[in-house]
Amino acid sequence: MVNEPGKTPDTMDKKGITRRKFILGTILVAIAGALGSLFSLLKVLAPSKKGSGYVSTISPGDVLVYATGSKIGMEIKASSMNAGDAELVYPKGKSSNPANLVQVIKLSEQDFKAPTNVQLTDKGFVAYSAICTHLGCTVSWVKNQNSPDASYTECFCHNSIFNPSRGDLVEGGPAPIPLAQIGVRVNNDDTLSFTSDFTGPIGPQV
Amino acid sequence: MFKWFDERLELKKFKEKFLSKTFPTHPTFLIGEIALFSFITLVVTGIFLGLLYEPSTKMVSLFGAMVPAAYASVVRIDLLPMGMLIRRIHHWSAMIMIAAILAHLMRVYFTSAYRNPREINWFVGLGLFGISLFAAFTGYLLPYSNFSVTATSIGYYIAKSVPWIGNWISTLLFAGDFPSNATVPRFFFLHVMFIPFLLVSLIVLHMVILVKQKHTEPAVNRTKKESQNGKRLIGIPIWPEQAIISIAFYFFLLFVIVLIATYIPLNPIESYGPPAAGTPVMRPDWYFLIVYGFLKLIPGDLSFSIFGGKITPETIGGVIFPTFLILVFALIPLLDRAKQPQHYISNPLHRPFMTALGITGGVFLTMLIVSGYIDVLKIAPKTMILYVVLATAAAGAVSYSLLRVYNRNKNGGKNV
Ligand code: HEM
Ligand code: FES
Numbered sequence: 001m002v003n004e005p006g007k008t009p010d011t012m013d014k015k016g017i018t019r020r021k022f023i024l025g026t027i028l029v030a031i032a033g034a035l036g037s038l039f040s041l042l043k044v045l046a047p048s049k050k051g052s053g054y055v056s057t058i059s060p061g062d063v064l065v066y067a068t069g070s071k072i073g074m075e076i077k078a079s080s081m082n083a084g085d086a087e088l089v090y091p092k093g094k095s096s097n098p099a100n101l102v103q104v105i106k107l108s109e110q111d112f113k114a115p116t117n118v119q120l121t122d123k124g125f126v127a128y129s130a131i132c133t134h135l136g137c138t139v140s141w142v143k144n145q146n147s148p149d150a151s152y153t154e155c156f157c158h159n160s161i162f163n164p165s166r167g168d169l170v171e172g173g174p175a176p177i178p179l180a181q182i183g184v185r186v187n188n189d190d191t192l193s194f195t196s197d198f199t200g201p202i203g204p205q206v
Numbered sequence: 207m208f209k210w211f212d213e214r215l216e217l218k219k220f221k222e223k224f225l226s227k228t229f230p231t232h233p234t235f236l237i238g239e240i241a242l243f244s245f246i247t248l249v250v251t252g253i254f255l256g257l258l259y260e261p262s263t264k265m266v267s268l269f270g271a272m273v274p275a276a277y278a279s280v281v282r283i284d285l286l287p288m289g290m291l292i293r294r295i296h297h298w299s300a301m302i303m304i305a306a307i308l309a310h311l312m313r314v315y316f317t318s319a320y321r322n323p324r325e326i327n328w329f330v331g332l333g334l335f336g337i338s339l340f341a342a343f344t345g346y347l348l349p350y351s352n353f354s355v356t357a358t359s360i361g362y363y364i365a366k367s368v369p370w371i372g373n374w375i376s377t378l379l380f381a382g383d384f385p386s387n388a389t390v391p392r393f394f395f396l397h398v399m400f401i402p403f404l405l406v407s408l409i410v411l412h413m414v415i416l417v418k419q420k421h422t423e424p425a426v427n428r429t430k431k432e433s434q435n436g437k438r439l440i441g442i443p444i445w446p447e448q449a450i451i452s453i454a455f456y457f458f459l460l461f462v463i464v465l466i467a468t469y470i471p472l473n474p475i476e477s478y479g480p481p482a483a484g485t486p487v488m489r490p491d492w493y494f495l496i497v498y499g500f501l502k503l504i505p506g507d508l509s510f511s512i513f514g515g516k517i518t519p520e521t522i523g524g525v526i527f528p529t530f531l532i533l534v535f536a537l538i539p540l541l542d543r544a545k546q547p548q549h550y551i552s553n554p555l556h557r558p559f560m561t562a563l564g565i566t567g568g569v570f571l572t573m574l575i576v577s578g579y580i581d582v583l584k585i586a587p588k589t590m591i592l593y594v595v596l597a598t599a600a601a602g603a604v605s606y607s608l609l610r611v612y613n614r615n616k617n618g619g620k621n622v
Contacts, residue, residue: 042378045378045381053383067483067484068482068483068484088483088484090483098385098483101483130483134506134519134520135359135360135363135364135501135520136359136360136362136363137356137359137360137485138356138483138484138485139485140484140485140487155485156485156486156487156488156581157356157360157485157488158498158501158502159502159580159581159587160506170506172586172587173502173506173587174501174502174504174505174506174519174520174523175506176506176507176509176518176519177506204363204366204520205509205518206363206366206367206372206516206518206520206521
């Protein structure tokens with residue numbers, strides 16, 4: 001083959017499929033194929049896990065125990081709490097599931113207003129999920145020393161504020177929905193136990 | 207000995223070709239070096255930490271309490287002579303590296319060094335910025351304290367809130383649900399192997415492009431060159447002058463970082479404790495405050511769905527807003543184009559629009575950082591939104607008018 005100056009044999013024939021185009025095409029197909037076949041690896045990297053998110057395993061009758069502090073794991077006594085107090089609690093023996101984390105609050109009985117479900121409260125005790133519905137931090141209790149019934153629940157991550165006497169409605173901040181309520185009862189031996197399931201969805205609403 | 211190596215590696219040629227390249231001098235050209243040197247410090251201290259760290263959430267006993275092995279290993283690092291210092295140097299270097307990247311980016315922006323032909327390096331730089339944030343995010347989790355777990359779980363739910371593919375992304379990144387035992391090993395690998403590898407590759411690319419395209423020069427060099435009829439860059443050679451400045455500068459930076467790390471505690475995991483039911487009052491490192499502040503401002507009732515994808519406030523604050531920011535940054539060299547290759551830095555005072563735009567953006571982001579503190583400042587989110595808008599608008603109007611006036615006076619009353 002005779003080479004014209006400046007031209008390689010495969011660019012001489014401009015019409016149809018040139019050698020260069022063919023090779024380029026093959027390379028592209030090969031790369032696409034190779035990458036495409038590797039794509040299935042992503043499936044392996046992401047273990048398939050169903051039921052992600054918060055699923056509580058609380059059943060009615062479970063006794064409330066402290067979830068934090070020095071008395072962690074011990075049964076909580078109703079008489080130890082005054083109006084304006086709150087504690088983080090777990091159902092006894094089920095502390096390994098973070099979805100079970102609950103904030104139990106003592107207020108004055110006449111304080112409860114709709115949409116609090118008064119049936120699910122007992123002697124001023126009311127309980128709500130403690131997992132912020134925004135991005136899943138644990139909520140905290142902001143106690144008002146002067147008027148205990150004006151205490152409220154706040155998530156310190158992005159300052160969502162929940163009103164415990166009004167069904168933990170969102171009073172400020174980015175949380176999309178209230179913390180779900182769960183029934184509690186004071187037992188004869190001064191312990192507390194759950195009486196229902198959560199009334200609504202718990203955990204971050206994403 | 208030099209001869210022995212030279213015969214084999216042609217060091218002389220390397221010296222002539224590369225080491226004698228010129229580096230223009232301007233104090234702001236050292237900002238990028240702060241980022242580079244902080245990264246070197248991160249690698250060195252990171253290797254030390256990596257030798258002693260245990261990437262596992264298996265429960266082990268530490269002083270009689272059962273805690274995750276990762277947490278126990280970091281507590282043990284803290285108890286070593288200088289161990290806590292090394293951890294703090296690592297963490298402080300991360301903060302400084304990201305600050306330096308941002309300052310470097312601002313330098314490039316205000317001097318318009320991103321224009322033709324340097325757009326590619328602007329994109330590489332943005333990539334470095336994003337990946338460094340990712341490095342810091344994965345590093346956060348490793349000590350597996352109560353703080354780590356809270357911070358990471360916020361990131362987890364932000365990843366999940368990506369419309370359509372959120373579950374897929376979060377599962378891939380966090381190796382399943384979070385918290386779960388699989389996340390720490392995966393983050394450990396990402397943090398100490400994968401991300402450093404990406405960073406090193408991009409840094410090398412950044413440098414190669416820089417050497418190939420040559421650094422921009424201060425504008426005074428233009429007149430100097432024209433009077434001398436010269437063509438080459440005016441500056442100092444890489445070896446020995448620039449190298450000596452850099453080495454001295456590195457040790458000065460190291461000195462400052464060690465000084466800060468010695469006196470200012472950071473991430474005291476012993477006081478947060480291992481993961482527990484309660485959430486500590488927490489605020490992320492400064493570079494995440496922008497998104498964190500934004501998350502605090504958006505009201506919670508903004509959810510809606512389109513085409514089966516759910517858009518929540520978290521999607522807006524944690525996904526759409528950061529993506530939007532990155533897009534804006536990426537668009538700058540595509541919108542402010544130059545037909546001819548530019549080789550001199552511009553004086554920001556002579557570019558009223560772009561400079562005012564930069565100041566406005568800076569004030570906006572700073573106000574979002576302030577929004578991260580509305581709980582301390584006792585400002586309601588709605589009021590804060592008003593402040594953010596007002597401050598941003600004021601910054602834009604004031605800086606633009608002042609710059610216009612300045613340029614008009616300089617040009618003897620003529621408008622530019
Ligand atoms: C080759 C590079 C690196 C290695 C080998 C490395 C290694 C490590 C290790 C083993 C830890 C866990 C121990 C501890 O928490 O103290 C850690 C934590 C951390 N790393 Fe890195 N790292 C590297 C680069 C980076 C980079 C580039 C950044 C950020 C830009 C970064 C930011 C962090 C942060 C914020 C922590 C948490 C520190 C703390 O507990 O206070 N690291 N790193
Ligand atoms: S996680 Fe509770 S307000 Fe954001």
